[in-house]
Amino acid sequence: MEFGNKSRSRLNASKKHAFDERYPHRLQLYKDPPNDTISLQEFEELAVERLKVLKAIETIGITHQKGTPKYNELLEKEIAATKFKDCFLRKTLNQTEVELDNRRRDHMSHFILRLAYCRSEDLRRWFLAQELDLFRFRFQTEDSESRIQFLSCNDLKYKPVSKEEQEFVTKQLDGPDHMSNASDIEYYKVPFLEALDLVRGRKVFLLSGYAYVAREDLVSILLSVYRTQLSHALTVTSRALPSMEEDGRLLPMLCGLSKRYLGQDYSAKKQNVGVITADMIDLLSKKSFPLCMQNIHISMKQNHHLRHGSRLQYGLFLKGIGLSLEEAVKFFRTEFIKSMDVDTFDKKYSYGIRYNYGKEGKKTDYTPYGCMKIIMNNAPAAGDSHGCPFRHFDADFLKQRISTQGISKEGIDVVMKYTKGGHYQVACAKFFELTHGISDANSEVEMVIQHPNQYFEHSQKLLHGPAKPISTPRGVKIVNSNSQASNSTSQVVKAEPMDEDTNALTQEQLTFLDHDM
Amino acid sequence: MSNENFDPSSLPDLLPLYYKKLFPYGPYYRWLNYGGVPKNYFNQREFSFTLQDDVYLRYQSFSDQQDFEKELQKKCPHKIDIGAVYSHRPKDHKTIKSTAFQAQEKELVFDIDMTDYDDVRSCCSGADMCSKCWPLMVIAVKILDRALRDDFGFQHLLWVYSGRRGIHCWVCDESARKLTALGRSAIAEYLTLVKGGENTTRKVTLPDKLHPSIRQALEIINNTFFDYLVKKQDMLDCEEKWRKVLSIIPSENILFIENTEYCDDFTGKFGKDTASRWGILKKRLTEARQLDMVKPYVEEEIKLQLCYPRLDVNVSKGINHLLKSPFCIHPKTGRVCVPMDSKAIDDFDPAKVPTISGLLDELDKVELAEDDQGKKFRDYKKTGLGPYLDTFETFLKGLETSRKGKMIEQSGQFSFNYL
Numbered sequence: 008m009e010f011g012n013k014s015r016s017r018l019n020a021s022k023k024h025a026f027d028e029r030y031p032h033r034l035q036l037y038k039d040p041p042n043d044t045i046s047l048q049e050f051e052e053l054a055v056e057r058l059k060v061l062k063a064i065e066t067i068g069i070t071h072q073k074g075t076p077k078y079n080e081l082l083e084k085e086i087a088a089t090k091f092k093d094c095f096l097r098k099t100l101n102q103t104e105v106e107l108d109n110r111r112r113d114h115m116s117h118f119i120l121r122l123a124y125c126r127s128e129d130l131r132r133w134f135l136a137q138e139l140d141l142f143r144f145r146f147q148t149e150d151s152e153s154r155i156q157f158l159s160c161n162d163l164k165y166k167p168v169s170k171e172e173q174e175f176v177t178k179q180l181d182g183p184d185h186m187s188n189a190s191d192i193e194y195y196k197v198p199f200l201e202a203l204d205l206v207r208g209r210k211v212f213l214l215s216g217y218a219y220v221a222r223e224d225l226v227s228i229l230l231s232v233y234r235t236q237l238s239h240a241l242t243v244t245s246r247a248l249p250s251m252e253e254d255g256r257l258l259p260m261l262c263g264l265s266k267r268y269l270g271q272d273y274s275a276k277k278q279n280v281g282v283i284t285a286d287m288i289d290l291l292s293k294k295s296f297p298l299c300m301q302n303i304h305i306s307m308k309q310n311h312h313l314r315h316g317s318r319l320q321y322g323l324f325l326k327g328i329g330l331s332l333e334e335a336v337k338f339f340r341t342e343f344i345k346s347m348d349v350d351t352f353d354k355k356y357s358y359g360i361r362y363n364y365g366k367e368g369k370k371t372d373y374t375p376y377g378c379m380k381i382i383m384n385n386a387p388a389a390g391d392s393h394g395c396p397f398r399h400f401d402a403d404f405l406k407q408r409i410s411t412q413g414i415s416k417e418g419i420d421v422v423m424k425y426t427k428g429g430h431y432q433v434a435c436a437k438f439f440e441l442t443h444g445i446s447d448a449n450s451e452v453e454m455v456i457q458h459p460n461q462y463f464e465h466s467q468k469l470l471h472g473p474a475k476p477i478s479t480p481r482g483v484k485i486v487n488s489n490s491q492a493s494n495s496t497s498q499v500v501k502a503e504p505m506d507e508d509t510n511a512l513t514q515e516q517l518t519f520l521d522h523d524m
Numbered sequence: 525m526s527n528e529n530f531d532p533s534s535l536p537d538l539l540p541l542y543y544k545k546l547f548p549y550g551p552y553y554r555w556l557n558y559g560g561v562p563k564n565y566f567n568q569r570e571f572s573f574t575l576q577d578d579v580y581l582r583y584q585s586f587s588d589q590q591d592f593e594k595e596l597q598k599k600c601p602h603k604i605d606i607g608a609v610y611s612h613r614p615k616d617h618k619t620i621k622s623t624a625f626q627a628q629e630k631e632l633v634f635d636i637d638m639t640d641y642d643d644v645r646s647c648c649s650g651a652d653m654c655s656k657c658w659p660l661m662v663i664a665v666k667i668l669d670r671a672l673r674d675d676f677g678f679q680h681l682l683w684v685y686s687g688r689r690g691i692h693c694w695v696c697d698e699s700a701r702k703l704t705a706l707g708r709s710a711i712a713e714y715l716t717l718v719k720g721g722e723n724t725t726r727k728v729t730l731p732d733k734l735h736p737s738i739r740q741a742l743e744i745i746n747n748t749f750f751d752y753l754v755k756k757q758d759m760l761d762c763e764e765k766w767r768k769v770l771s772i773i774p775s776e777n778i779l780f781i782e783n784t785e786y787c788d789d790f791t792g793k794f795g796k797d798t799a800s801r802w803g804i805l806k807k808r809l810t811e812a813r814q815l816d817m818v819k820p821y822v823e824e825e826i827k828l829q830l831c832y833p834r835l836d837v838n839v840s841k842g843i844n845h846l847l848k849s850p851f852c853i854h855p856k857t858g859r860v861c862v863p864m865d866s867k868a869i870d871d872f873d874p875a876k877v878p879t880i881s882g883l884l885d886e887l888d889k890v891e892l893a894e895d896d897q898g899k900k901f902r903d904y905k906k907t908g909l910g911p912y913l914d915t916f917e918t919f920l921k922g923l924e925t926s927r928k929g930k931m932i933e934q935s936g937q938f939s940f941n942y943l
Contacts, residue, residue, distance in 0.1 A: 179736045199676060203710040209735045216677025216699075306722065354578060387721030389640045389834060400723045403775055
């Protein structure tokens with residue numbers, strides 16, 4: 008990545024040329040880094056504006072199903088409020104000058120954020136997810152001619168299979184219900200490795216290692232190409248970062264950027280350690296634990312044992328609320344030895360607890376799982392009690408479980424409605440509001456729950472007042488009855504530093520950076 | 525399963541003899557060396573040993589077969605795990621920057637463990653397994669073997685019985701070994717159908733249109749389903765058990781089925797045993813389906829929840845995940861972890877898999893033979909391990925043939941370039 012001293016005049020001279028060569032299409036896969044000169048001010052502005060877009064994508068993606076008209080509408084509205092509105096929203100622009108500048112800004116801002124978001128696994132995952140959603144959104148608003156043009160610009164030349172092959176595929180897909188010459192869907196034959204998302208969801212017919220992708224699913228292949236490429240590029244960029252340290256202007260800014268918008272890092276919080284002890288957990292679990300953690304807790308009380316997934320999810324959560332290593336070992340031992348002897352526990356399980364606290368193995372201080380990770384990754388299998396109850400429970404069982412919490416019947420129905428619609432985090436937020444008496448069944452959901460530890464801290468704050476150190480994810484305003492009302496789309500990304508402790512954080516980032524290299 | 529003539533406490537005495545006289549070093553090395561292409565495949569492979577008292581040694585690696593043989597006989601591990609091929613020799617990993625030391629390739633592996641079926645088997649639970657639940661493993665092998673070969677085009681599948689209650693599959697094609705974590709997890713999820721933990725009663729939900737691979741899986745299940753349900757598990761013989769099966773039917777549909785004097789039928793003169801009750805259930809479902817009172821594929825969902833393979837997906841997803849090696853001894857049962865022939869999986873009987881003590885007794889009775897240097901030895905291939913080694917040999921031949929084919933292809937291209 009070069010933001011070198013190439014003169015601006017060179018850029019001007021080649022502008023016309025660049026339009027065809029560098030940005031042949033409004034969309035791009037960001038293969039080559041920009042090498043223009045840019046002022047620090049513009050650098051920061053571009054980054055902040057693009058972040059606003061990505062943040063909006065994340066928030067809307069939590070509450071609405073991707074690709075639905077409502078989702079698109081909300082997203083359009085959010086993007087229209089940023090400086091990228093001409094760039095990301097489809098408009099016919101004839102002024103090539105402006106269009107070229109838009110494409111350049113798109114290009115630049117993407118690469119600036121790459122720098123800011125490449126330094127850790129969590130940051131990379133977040134950035135990748137939002138960029139992919141942005142790309143999907145933009146690609147789907149293009150018309151079919153433009154899409155085909157885009158494919159050819161990027162050397163993705165897929166050809167449909169022959170009529171006979173097409174007939175065969177339809178027959179296989181329809182099975183016994185097959186009717187002859189009923190369909191004329193075109194299929195593209197690609198190695199299954201290029202259509203992993205479709206394979207994963209069993210949305211494609213496979214034969215001998217080839218996937219037969221329907222025309223409408225081609226975007227999925229495109230996304231997977233983009234994902235692979237971006238994911239690789241992020242890793243490469245993170246290795247190249249140390250050379251950036253020479254420039255004292257950029258690094259603090261980049262650190263600040265990535266730190267501000269991903270939300271609270273629950274591993275870095277030490278002030279609570281020691282406040283919580285093993286014998287307090289039982290009571291706390293009833294009052295302030297989110298349903299997922301309550302569930303694991305109950306399961307542990309019943310079986311005096313937890314399987315691997317639950318030990319990780321629960322153990323890290325407890326670490327996040329401030330349970331020290333010694334207390335954690337004590338906590339699990341007290342319960343586990345009801346079904347095994349102390350030796351077995353020490354041999355088989357205390358290692359894992361020390362591992363969570365970064366004392367064994369790779370010695371990484373692991374971070375508590377966020378909601379997205381719990382919902383998306385590692386779904387519970389038979390015998391497991393981890394996962395997100397709103398996502399992974401049977402509807403009947405979930406209903407039964409939440410009805411033991413003293414919520415009105417209407418309240419339960421509202422929670423179940425969100426769950427059925429796939430809005431698990433909204434359901435959880437509603438559940439929080441109902442159990443904490445902030446709202447009733449009829450009011451709008453105002454909270455956004457993104458992390459079990461956030462749930463816990465917020466609950467503690469409500470129960471005990473703000474005396475204890477609390478934290479909420481940065482960049483997201485958590486609204487409750489005490490502060491002024493506001494709807495979920497008004498989450499503001501601020502351009503100025505949000506905390507007095509920015510310096511301290513930067514310091515921390517730096518040490519983290521060294522460690523990561 | 526009974527394991528007569530094996531006493532776990534004798535293991536430390538038997539293992540040295542096993543590693544000296546019985547462990548098939550030659551074929552084993554031929555497998556993991558993959559013809560020496562690429563060159564460092566064997567010596568950058570991680571092995572990990574579990575010694576007595578659960579002492580655990582990770583990141584072992586060996587330069588060649590002799591080195592491996594020597595170390596194995598010296599350490600006599602109670603368990604051997606195979607890990608990934610790394611960017612450097614794993615035994616040097618402490619001298620290399622942790623970011624540079626990366627897992628690069630590994631076979632695509634699957635691990636199926638009987639404990640994951642506890643909610644759908646009544647004969648045993650936990651670590652136990654018997655001839656009544658073994659059919660679940662047979663079904664698993666057939667379904668996965670078909671999908672991996674026909675759908676994904678893999679050819680070199682090594683199926684292994686773990687020695688107690690599980691089976692493993694090693695997919696050894698070059699393309700499988702090179703898979704990224706993303707590719708592995710996509711395949712594992714494609715093959716996963718039974719989802720949900722303790723708090724989900726309905727673990728299979730089928731879409732309105734069945735995917736071809738699920739239709740194929742159902743065909744395989746149908747071949748033995750009735751026999752398994754009735755003769756092996758007797759799944760509907762008492763109320764507690766048939767209630768459990770009925771709970772798989774979606775709650776919005778169950779009312780309709782129960783309303784129609786269903787319970788009477790189930791306990792009355794028509795429903796005498798599992799076979800007749802299954803008949804009643806099927807008939808009810810078909811009728812209800814014709815009247816459009818239940819969603820499609822309820823019967824299929826029941827069958828799949830009871831029989832479809834349950835993978836431990838985390839084992840398959842990670843490149844650096846360790847999995848127990850074939851030919852090591854299960855410390856509790858003393859059985860050898862042996863290859864299985866997926867084509868003749870119906871004939872495989874886990875109870876007949878030889879134990880370490882049995883094999884050593886047998887070996888004493890095998891006649892002495894002479895090797896090339898005239899040294900006298902007893903041929904381990906003549907023991908009960910023989911047939912399993914034949915299966916392994918067939919697998920190795922397959923690998924070698926396709927490697928040769930590929931080399932000819934490449935050399936063909938080469939000479940073509942020269943012309």
